[in-house]
Amino acid sequence: MTPKSPSSNLLRARRLCCEREGRVLFAGLDFDLAAGQALQVEGSNGAGKTTLLRTLIGSAGDFSGEITWNGQNYPGALPDLRAHLLYIGHAAGVRRGLTPLENLAWYGAGRDEAMRALEQVDLFGFEDSLCQQLSAGQNRRVALARLFLPAAPPLWILDEPLAALDVAGVSGLQGQMACHLSRGGSILFTSHQPVALAGLDTLNLSDYASPQVAPLAEEGVDVLA
Numbered sequence: 001m002t003p004k005s006p007s008s009n010l011l012r013a014r015r016l017c018c019e020r021e022g023r024v025l026f027a028g029l030d031f032d033l034a035a036g037q038a039l040q041v042e043g044s045n046g047a048g049k050t051t052l053l054r055t056l057i058g059s060a061g062d063f064s065g066e067i068t069w070n071g072q073n074y075p076g077a078l079p080d081l082r083a084h085l086l087y088i089g090h091a092a093g094v095r096r097g098l099t100p101l102e103n104l105a106w107y108g109a110g111r112d113e114a115m116r117a118l119e120q121v122d123l124f125g126f127e128d129s130l131c132q133q134l135s136a137g138q139n140r141r142v143a144l145a146r147l148f149l150p151a152a153p154p155l156w157i158l159d160e161p162l163a164a165l166d167v168a169g170v171s172g173l174q175g176q177m178a179c180h181l182s183r184g185g186s187i188l189f190t191s192h193q194p195v196a197l198a199g200l201d202t203l204n205l206s207d208y209a210s211p212q213v214a215p216l217a218e219e220g221v222d223v224l225a
């Protein structure tokens, strides 16, 4: 197989619609994510941000519309997408019975590169502590340390990466995101906080929300005041 240049990496959605429990979360959603581009998915609680991300990584197959990766349609594109993807979900994917070093080793990192990544997220001295003994913010930093490994894949999909981080943590992560973009990587992420990234594009799910059918106050139907 001929290796693709970073500039050929492109995630694209057209007329994307997701529905949960009979409720349309978003419909008619279009976006392109190219190499070197960052896209922040915005929307209120329950708008469907996590659902969108899980759909894009192939964990939720119930959607209508079209998603392509490098020109190939889902679900056929998913094996190649996953080979180029680093996904950090809401739950961060940290194995709490392991140490930070062991967590990074699970993702294939050698000790030296894992130590360097843990230093970057200010976890030096905690590398051998069990994650279950670390704070919420420190566990988030363990998850985010994967972004600081030299072999980090080109496409990052991150669900609330800034959650639980202190000011220095936010600043360090923003710096690493900028560095990734400058190397031709791409990032799609959610955040309820503003993120300082040059050239950041936004995708607000409220622009794609369908009007919901209001409950009818029919005779014999109880409607809460």
Ligand SMILES: Nc1ncnc2c1ncn2[C@@H]1O[C@H](COP(=O)(O)OP(=O)(O)OP(=O)(O)O)[C@@H](O)[C@H]1O
Residues within 6 Å of the ligand: 020, 021, 025, 043, 044, 045, 046, 047, 048, 049, 050, 051, 052
């Ligand atoms: N597997 C599922 N089964 C049923 N309903 C679901 C499922 N996944 C999500 N939902 C519903 O879809 C809606 C959107 O959820 P989602 O987690 O995508 O929102 P969000 O925009 O990420 O919210 P938040 O900002 O609070 O994290 C919610 O009402 C949720 O209950």
